[in-house]
Amino acid sequence: MDFVLLVGRILFVALFLASAMGHLTQSKAMGAYAGSKGVPSPVLATQVSGVLILLGGISVLLGLWGDLGSLFLVVFLLPTALLMHAFWKETEPMAKQMEMVQFNKDVALAGGALVLFWAFSQDPGMTITNSLF
Secondary structure, eight states: OHHHHHHHHHHHHHHHHHHHHHHHHSHHHHHHHHHHTTOSSHHHHHHHHHHHHHHHHHHHHHTSSHHHHHHHHHHHHHHHHHHHOOGGGOOSHHHHHHHHHHHHHHHHHHHHHHHHHHHHHTOOSSOSSOOOO
């Protein structure tokens, strides 16, 4: 089962590592979009969130205090769902549907990150360090 957990971690963090690269290499463009959603200091917020998900993704992938990395991902995902994908504010049906899908994806990924937080607390193996918490 350790192998299954490792494969799951790899698949899970692939999204975050790719997203982190976008946040860090396209900060101005992504910041402009975040600004259009009302995020304060959008370019800085984009850069900080990029670092947060990069550290969280690497942590979960390698098992370097994977519990802390899992929480980093939750700290990114829940505010992102609320600030960036506020489907309840949309009036156009297609835009509302797209934002609802993205909102639900972020909430579900946060749930997965919390499950990983629990798994790391159980010290299931295939990690470099024990859990921090």
